[in-house]
């Protein structure tokens with residue numbers, strides 16, 4: 001055990017990964033993780049580790065996603081899929097309350113108070129760990145905290161898996177959010193795993209990041225037949241894989257202050273160019289792990305005796321999103337795309353103290369016309385940066 005009470009790193013095999021799911025289920029957790037289904041790697045409840053996408057990788061490009069088989073049988077050699085963890089922590093549709101009118105006309109209101117599931121998320125990517133931290137700040141910090149989000153989030157057990165095979169649309173390195181995680185109690189995960197496959201076999205370098213993580217780790221069978229030296233070699237191989245992954249990022253952001261770039265680009269011609277391609281469908285905001293906007297919907301049944309209020313995801317690309325007295329404030333596609341990008345990369349810093357982008361690349365993959373956030377930032381940079389340059393400028397803050 002370490003000074004903090006957490007157990008030291010250990011090496012587990014595929015049987016250890018299977019035991020991890022069993023232990024979490026036995027502890028009453030609803031285990032959510034990646035699985036290959038419907039032509040994609042999706043997040044779903046796992047009854048066993050056999051449902052993990054062993055032997056599946058992905059092929060990503062702007063507006064393009066394909067599953068592809070892998071001969072090596074790795075479980076986590078794929079990058080972000082269409083969903084993110086907000087599907088569970090900040091669900092797309094949540095009932096807030098319901099109301100019933102009785103025979104005498106009296107109205108009874110009921111708050112929606114189903115207990116939050118006790119989640120365990122298996123396979124959280126480092127970029128998505130940072131995205132969860134961003135949603136934590138947005139949805140549990142400040143004046144307008146969401147207690148239902150807090151309940152779902154407080155009990156969640158996070159198993160991070162470091163990235164060793166980034167996709168062509170990934171750019172976490174240039175956002176400082178991946179492909180690895182740090183060590184320590186304040187990293188925000190309970191367990192961290194790195195998948196290793198070499199001549200010594202298929203295994204996982206596992207370490208705890210919390211007291212509960214250490215408890216769970218202590219219950220897992222160690223990889224058999226590995227001596228101390230081989231265990232150290234596994235740690236070295238894991239670190240080298242993550243370092244190599246950092247050198248294989250498919251994309252990157254311009255190496256400048258994106259906050260400053262956005263603030264200085266409001267009148268750029270590039271907004272007209274992207275607006276001519278953007279369908280304002282909002283797919284990018286639905287797929288983004290940090291986008292959090294919601295709207296409320298009231299519905300009644302045909303009798304009018306039963307009413308419900310629902311909170312549902314909303315998008316700044318929706319014309320109604322900025323509808324104030326007299327009509328929408330942002331009528332054009334130009335103004336809506338500009339709002340999304342300048343908020344995500346610029347004013348998010350002012351509001352929440354960080355970027356709103358973690359470099360996962362989902363918005364690039366799931367945009368039906370292949371609009372690429374890194375390409376748009378690079379074009380804005382090329383058009384406006386020379387005007388913004390100053391002796392003290394240029395460095396990312």
Ligand code: SF4
Pocket residue numbers: 284287288289290291344356357358359360361362363364373
């Ligand atoms: S803006 Fe795009 S790349 Fe950045 S976090 Fe959202 S989906 Fe991922």
Ligand code: SF4
Pocket residue numbers: 277278279280281282283284285317366367368369370371
């Ligand atoms: S950028 Fe792409 S995904 Fe986003 S609203 Fe426009 S067309 Fe849709």
